[in-house]
Amino acid sequence: MILEGGGVMNPNHGSNLLQQQPAWTDGYAACNVPGGFFGSQWHETHPQYWSKYQVWEWLQHLLDTNQLDASCIPFQEFDVDGEHLCGMSLQEFSRAAGAAGPLLYGSLQNLRWSGQCGSDLFPATHNVIVKTEQTDPPVMNTWKDESYLYDSSYGGTVESPEVKKEQDPPAKCHPKKHNPRGTHLWEFIRDILLNPDKNPGLIKWEDRAEGVFRFLKSEAVAQLWGRKKNNSSMTYEKLSRAMRYYYKRDILERVDGRRLVYKFGKNARGWREDEN
DNA sequence: TATTCATTTCCTGCTT
DNA sequence: GAAGCAGGAAATGAAT
Numbered sequence: 001m002i003l004e005g006g007g008v009m010n011p012n013h014g015s016n017l018l019q020q021q022p023a024w025t026d027g028y029a030a031c032n033v034p035g036g037f038f039g040s041q042w043h044e045t046h047p048q049y050w051s052k053y054q055v056w057e058w059l060q061h062l063l064d065t066n067q068l069d070a071s072c073i074p075f076q077e078f079d080v081d082g083e084h085l086c087g088m089s090l091q092e093f094s095r096a097a098g099a100a101g102p103l104l105y106g107s108l109q110n111l112r113w114s115g116q117c118g119s120d121l122f123p124a125t126h127n128v129i130v131k132t133e134q135t136d137p138p139v140m141n142t143w144k145d146e147s148y149l150y151d152s153s154y155g156g157t158v159e160s161p162e163v164k165k166e167q168d169p170p171a172k173c174h175p176k177k178h179n180p181r182g183t184h185l186w187e188f189i190r191d192i193l194l195n196p197d198k199n200p201g202l203i204k205w206e207d208r209a210e211g212v213f214r215f216l217k218s219e220a221v222a223q224l225w226g227r228k229k230n231n232s233s234m235t236y237e238k239l240s241r242a243m244r245y246y247y248k249r250d251i252l253e254r255v256d257g258r259r260l261v262y263k264f265g266k267n268a269r270g271w272r273e274d275e276n
Numbered sequence: 277t278a279t280t281c282a283t284t285t286c287c288t289g290c291t292t
Numbered sequence: 293g294a295a296g297c298a299g300g301a302a303a304t305g306a307a308t
Contacts, residue, residue: 184282218296231284237296242283244298259292259296284304291297 050082
């Protein structure tokens with residue numbers, strides 16, 4: 001292992017990450033295909049010009065910011081590019097995503113016409129004037145300011161736990177108990193597995209029914225995770241350490257004798273085919 | 277301000 | 293010898 005500063009722990013690690021150019025795009029250029037994992041980020045581009053993967057990133061962002069389980073949004077229903085997405089009606093969003101449909105629709109319309117997804121995100125869903133054409137430029141540089149990210153406040157249809165308690169039995173869509181930092185690593189891994197068309201040979205199921213999967217490009221996954229966390233120094237070695245901590249929490253189970261193979265445990269949710 | 281949580285980083289030893 | 297795994301220890305940063 002090569003240590004920063006000649007083997008001494010660098011006290012400033014991560015301090016300059018936002019200025020650093022992600023180096024991983026070089027090493028995995030084979031994956032840098034249109035609509036793949038390595039294009040520009042969704043918030044840098046107008047929704048009309050999103051690739052399928054950017055649509056997926058946007059969905060993931062909504063899960064993160066609204067503290068929703070991945071089961072709230074069936075990603076397979078959104079196997080479309082930005083142009084197709086922008087053409088979907090509120091009814092189509094509701095049909096595809098159920099209770100989360102209006103949230104998705106409102107967020108998208110907000111992005112399309114105001115270029116923001118801040119705290120007034122959801123109210124826009126009720127007063128959206130659907131335009132039939134637009135000529136916004138593909139790249140909206142103001143969106144590069146990510147200060148709006150991780151804003152979880154909106155007044156949508158997904159009720160607070162307090163409201164839920166007095167109403168329906170446990171619904172599919174509910175806020176997470178604790179997930180202040182957005183997607184957990186295991187959820188990130190799971191979502192790659194659940195979206196094989198967005199997963200250019202990074203991870204594959206070994207036994208779908210048992211939740212056994214294998215890393216095909218371990219370092220590429222680590223770099224992708226690092227990109228999500230704004231940490232360009234992420235490696236598979238570090239990622240795998242985080243994975244091993246999941247053993248204690250029964251989120252993952254050990255698979256003895258097989259390299260790069262993991263198995264979802266009883267506390268991992270949303271990976272089973274019949275769960276969505 | 278202290279605590280908790282979910283990593284992240286570094287390390288040693290072991291296995292493949 | 294390289295790569296990966298296991299797990300201890302400490303650090304980090306955001307949320308509570």
